[in-house]
Amino acid sequence: MIFQQTLRNKATFSGIGLHTGKTITLTLRPAEAGTGIVFHRIDLAPAVSIEAHASNVVNTRLSTTIGRGDASVSTIEHLMAALYGCGIDNAHVDIDGPEVPIMDGSAAPFVAAIAKAGVKVSGKARKYLVVKKPVTVVEGDKKATIIPSRHYKISFDMQFAHPAVKSQFRSLEFSQESFIGDFAAARTFGFLAEVEMMKSHGLALGGSLENAVVIGDNGVINPEGLRFQDEFVRHKILDSVGDLSLAGHRLIGHVKATKSGHDLNHKLVTELLKRPDCYTLIEFTPQAFNAPFNIGIPELSWLEA
Ligand SMILES: [Zn+2]
DSSP: OOOEEEEOOOOEEEETTTTOOOOOEEEEEOOOOTTOOEEETTTTTSSSEEEOOOGGGEOOSSSSSEETTOOOOEHHHHHHHHHHHHHOOEEEEESSOOOOOOSSSSSSSHHHHHHHHHHEEEEEOOEEEEEEOOOEEEEEEEEEEEEOOOOOOEEEEEEEESSTOOEEEEEEEEEEEEEEEHTTTOEEEEEHHHHHHHTTTTTTTTTTTTTEEETTTTEETTTOSSSTTHHHHHHHHHHHHHHHHGSSEEEEEEEEEEEEHHHHHHHHHHHHOOOOOOGGEEEHHHHHHSSSSSSOOGGGGGGGG
């Protein structure tokens, strides 16, 4: 069987929150198999624990926020993407404020810290969520759908009127190597006019060229330029990996997104989880997981050649 994993050691970060501008410290700790990813607001008395699951999402406007009662944690998506990308199923996340630090605007600092902490394999099998029938959510000209596929893939089509972005398309065929190598370092981005407006409304107070790609009238303002020629769509895929991980299981299916964002990602996960006829939960041996066809799992006969 493929088993659930956690961290071998603790990993601690400090950094500012993109929206609050406050310094926040976050510690990842190993967790028992079956725990999932659980955030703990340790600055509150008593501390409030919030499971990173779609059912706990309370806001998707500028980032993905989970909450319980009056307590919440926002901008969880890049950390969630890093945990998923590094194969971490179970972890405690102690945090002393309402927002995950933005770090450099990408998932790379989290990936590096998780790699340094190491990964520990448990004795309990992972259950994969395998999509059996397509599920689609639409909102205006935005669309996200997940269809049956032998592997986890995300294909993203983004279109912006701005000449520095225009339209970008990219596909991730998920593996730890492809996520870490080609997507984890892609940074969040924003348009200068929007950033200035958000700041005037008390938002994006921690935003700077240190933690976001900022696009002005004549293109990217950051002196270092872009990390990838299509960094924007790579970041949209990174966000999707984080948001879709809130399904609570590793996914097997092909996500096709057009102009999607945190809100539609969340709606797709919620719709999928609401429709048990559209998916099945399966444990895999490494051989079956890697076999392209005829993997000998009766529930998956419809996927076989
Ligand atoms: Zn993002």
